[in-house]
Amino acid sequence: MPRTSPVPFLLRPLTLLTLLVLALAGALLTASAAGAAEIRGEENVVVAEDEVVDDDLYVTGGSVVVDGTVRGDLLVAGGTITINGTVEGDLMAAAQTVVIEGTVGDDARVASQVLRLGEQARVTDDLITAGYSLETRPGTEIGGDVLLGAYQALLAGTIDGDVTAGAAALALAGSIGGDVQADVGSADEIGAAWAPTTGVAVPRVDPGLTLTDTARLDGNLYYRSGTEAAITPGAEIAGQVTHEQVVVEDEPAGPAGPLALLIAGLRLFVTLFLVGLLALWLLPRAVTGAAGTLRSRPWLSLGWGALTIAGTAVAVLAVLVVSILLAIALGWLTLAGLAAAVVTTAVVLDLVLVLGLVLTVALLAPVVVACTAGGLLLRDRAPARFGKRVLALALGLLIYVLLRAVPFLGPVVALLVALLGVGALVVWAWDAARRSRARRRADRERDWDRGHDAGSWAAGSQPRGSGPAGPGHTGSGQAGSGQTGPGHTLSGPPQQTRPPWAGEGSGRQRPPEPPR
Template sequence: MESLPVPRTSPVPFLLRPLTLLALLTLLVLALAGALLTAPAAGAVEVRDGENVVVAADEVVDDDLYVTGGSVVVDGTVRGDLLVAGGTVTINGTVEGDLMAAAQTVVIEGTVGDDARVAGQALLLGAQARVADDLVAAGYSLETRPGTEIGGDVLLGAYQGLLAGTIDGDVTAGAAALTLAGAIGGDVQADVGSADDVGAAWAPTSGVAVPRVDPGLTLTDAARLDGNLSYRSGTEAAIAPGAEIAGEVVYEQVVVEEEPAGPAGPLALLIAGLRLFVTLLLAGLLALWLLPRAVTGAASTLRARPWLSLGWGALTIAGTAVAVLAVLVVSILLAIALGWLTLAGLAAAVVTTAVVFDLVLMLGLVLAVALLAPVVVAYTAGGLLVRDSAPAGFGKRVLALALGLLIYVLLRAVPFLGPVVGLLVALFGVGAVVVWAGDAARRSRARRRADGNRDHGPDRGGDAGSWPAGPQQPGSWQTDPGAAGSRPAGPGPTDPGHGTQGTPRPRPPWSGDGSARQLPPEPPR
């Protein structure tokens, strides 16, 4: 067994950042969706959903099976592929085709006749698990217990992995913590963390026990490798004396360049506060220049209805999060239905549109919470400080904004109080913008309705100046109802004999003295 260290400088160790793990999980979910959309259309598909979906031990599903549910248990046999999404997925029976599963917990205790692609927080292959071909896994933790048999390769992207049992093919892994405790028939290529730069990761509780795996690469006495071991890490692997490696061991050391130490203590706090102040001030100036009515209108709403703004802010933020999840779930279900109807191209368009829409929603929420809400609240507070709640000049508006932002930055720097202030500012600011936008939309609709009524008149058929016909009073006159100069019947300030301010007007020669109305002369033929 030969060790060949290859020093190398790398700015960021691979897979040591939570965002990288999230990206891998997202990629696997998209891969599952892609496999779903491109599923063969020749055979039939059975679709099931519900809170608890069970395929009984004596049940045989002759087609592909698509399942969504809170808890999915397969004790029977699925002749085709199984595509499942839920909270907990347990495979105790047999899946003769591919298994594609995404859930918080995925447990395989049965047999998969082809590939298994799983994504979730806790992934477990028990002692009776059999995967005839490849295993692709992404999530927080993957554990294959002694007795597990995998006939192909293993591709892993997770925070930690514990591989026991038997793997006939190669292992390619990226993890912060990886332990090999079984027989591997091919090569092992791994990018792992080290005890120095990997801390404990938090994850919500799951339905199965998650093992504790030490950071870095570990080979136990039960490890048997028929091929080569090649790995990248900040520290060398912990290889037990009883581990057997038939090929070479290639170690590529990852050297993280230390960043120069920045200022600490009060100076660092001052610099952070100054950065926040400048960022928000520039965003506020841009908003006052491009969206002055929105900023001033939202500030007026916040002063007049603060509690309504608070409620709408909480509802908007929570509703946006729910909407993002709902759009994703609905798009996946719609894609499943379209794939079942052999409309894979349309299904892909639906998924792409949903992803873009979710990204727009999340980006809008982030900008509103991080920039717009502090600007609105700071402008409102600054207006109270300068004793001008609605500054008319641009200079006064900038002064009110700067004073409010200064107070906001100072409060955010206070320990324990800062996060509370940030949360309240986000709720009040977002809510004020939403309430103002709703009021503005209602006023706009009311103006359009009023303009429409003026355009069509009371009878919705005449000109703007026409009046409805009615009984004529003595002394009144009326032209054609469609004429622009028609007037209402009866005496008054608008009587044809008087101006609007009482100024006498000449009467038509056919109007008479008021005792008997005469008709106008008939035009010559």
């Protein structure tokens, strides 16, 4: 276990990256609301050297090169971004590689794998960046503060303000006019990291904090790390140096080998068993119905399980894409507030879909399959008693946990159980919905028939299927005869439909009318 905690310098890049992406998305959504912006979107976008863009410029493309002048802000998203010219406003960029060789007249906010500022680069105000690597070459000038979160950073240029950094590896090799506050890793806990493949050379920075002979610091140096910084004798620090030792006590080594496997299996069994008990108590029809569906139609359940998982993934992506397109359209209509609501709703819906799928795959699917397998072992495919259902669940989960512990076979079993369980739940839910609709339709038809018959008798007419009846006529009434009025007798063959007040026996007379 590492002696120092990597949480500070790992959380900072994620937080910065999230903020930068949200800021870029918000600016794109409200671009049209500002009323003064030029939008370009191609595979390769080039602002020529003699070209001047008088307004803000919003660009998306695989490769973006700015050799000319942008008098407003530049918001750009692409694969590779190169700024050789001048951006008089702010720069907001999200890309794999960003190279700044020109001038940024205000703040620069960049989210990228690699950010490099060349010898001629000028950033008049602050630089805020998150990514894998940041490099400022000798000659780079930054007029404000630097806020960075990255795996590594090499600051060799001139920074007039303060530096706030969170990195596993940080090297100071230039001039810094303010204070430096950094959370850094240490050599004993940070190994060799994967270096992204980009079009520019990425420097190698040693883990921890390093100050080279060319480092000049006019303010104070405060850093948190598990080890001392490597400060060369030629480095100049005008203020105080404060080192906060970050120590995490070594945790005792956990069990290994068969014992660890046993503990992991027991933890999985207890978790699924508790979930199964809760499901059998709260959702007995769903669990038993899905188990019955899996027994009778296993291949159908397997197919629908695969389709459901794949369809959910596609639905999540579709909701996100549609919401972004709709938000952009609303932004063009200067409805930025509604656009933000659309994006928020889509994010919440995606979270609900993903969370529902994860819970179903990880918890409910094994419970359904375990109930099915346990019922087959007990030779009772549909246990009626709760105690026998619990026993079937325990037997099925025991087999599932044992199979999961087998090397190479465990992942295959987990995948099959997820597909079968999810598919059985989907098929059962579909069948239950169809049966519910059929019952409601039948109830409506029966209620209509009863109301129609009752209305016919109330109006003095005969039930459906009867012949004419009246004074001197014999109609199709009940078995036998009954008095319907003075001197009139209703008789004939049995009716198809009996009036609501008729009983089961024959010869029942219609109740006399109350006295008027």
